[in-house]
Amino acid sequence: MMAFESLxxxxxxxxxxxxxxIVILDEARRLHLSTxxxxxxxxxxxxxGLIEQAPAGGYLMRRLDPARIRDEFAFRLLCLKMGLNGAxxxxxxxxxxxxxxxxxxxxxxHMLRAIQGTGNAALVEAYQRVTSQLAPLxxxxxxxxxxxxxxxxxxxxxxxxxxxxxLPEALAAYHDRRxxxxxxxxxxxxxxxxxxxP
Numbered sequence: 001m002m003a004f005e006s007l008x009x010x011x012x013x014x015x016x017x018x019x020x021x022i023v024i025l026d027e028a029r030r031l032h033l034s035t036x037x038x039x040x041x042x043x044x045x046x047x048x049g050l051i052e053q054a055p056a057g058g059y060l061m062r063r064l065d066p067a068r069i070r071d072e073f074a075f076r077l078l079c080l081k082m083g084l085n086g087a088x089x090x091x092x093x094x095x096x097x098x099x100x101x102x103x104x105x106x107x108x109x110h111m112l113r114a115i116q117g118t119g120n121a122a123l124v125e126a127y128q129r130v131t132s133q134l135a136p137l138x139x140x141x142x143x144x145x146x147x148x149x150x151x152x153x154x155x156x157x158x159x160x161x162x163x164x165x166x167l168p169e170a171l172a173a174y175h176d177r178r179x180x181x182x183x184x185x186x187x188x189x190x191x192x193x194x195x196x197x198p
Contacts, residue, residue, distance in 0.1 A: 003041035006031055011050045012135035014189065016061035021054065049133050062133070064190065066183040069137065072130050073182065077175035079127040083115040084168055103153035104142070110159045111171075140188040144181060 007027065010016060022042060028035045042059040045051040052060045108131070115127045142148050155174060158167040178185065 003027075003031055003033055003037040004044055007038070007041050007045055008048075008050065008132070011045065011061060012132055014136040014139060018061050018136075018190070019063040020061050022051065022059045022061060024058065048129060062136075064136075064186040066186050069134070069182040069185065070179045072134050073175050073179045076127065076130045076134065077172060079115060079123060079130065080111060080171050080175075081168060082120075082123060083111075083118050083127070084171075103149045103156055104138075106156050107152040110156055114159075137185050137189055140185045141178065144184055144188050145177070 007022075016022060024035050024038050024042070027038045031038070042051055046053050046059060050062060052062050054060045112127070112131075115124050118124075145151065151174065155167070155170045158165050158170050161167075
């Protein structure tokens with residue numbers, strides 16, 4: 001589990017370069033583990049869709065493909081629509097617990113709670129999986145959409161209002177914007193990596 005959580009965190013935060021080989025021995029040394037738990041964790045992450053199996057063996061960080069990213073945003077929106085319908089469009093789900101450090105983080109928390117409010121384990125798992133696959137793009141979203149914090153804050157406010165406040169439409173607009181910009185998100189994510197290269 002330590003290997004799984006560490007590798008998943010690094011993949012979701014964009015620390016691995018898309019399409020690059022993940023060196024099992026290096027990861028084992030970094031975590032002070034044998035290579036066996038690293039291989040097992042990478043196999044799990046491959047099944048999760050966050051890592052790819054290399055054709056010649058081993059594992060690669062998932063490549064960024066605009067068409068696939070479009071599909072993932074569309075699927076996440078579908079999960080949210082099902083979640084809002086299945087939970088009776090519950091509101092106020094973000095209250096309680098620790099306050100989020102940003103409106104964007106608060107929005108992600110609200111969306112997850114809306115899905116969890118259905119009590120549908122399969123829907124929760126599907127939503128978490130697609131959100132994990134989109135996680136490496138979060139930083140690129142913040143750079144591409146300069147109004148992301150205010151956009152997120154407006155949707156968070158809708159979660160606190162009564163049903164019929166326009167939450168489904170706002171979530172659809174939020175995702176449609178990212179679907180339309182999927183190629184730009186890939187370019188933005190890749191540009192930062194190239195700038196950081198020595």
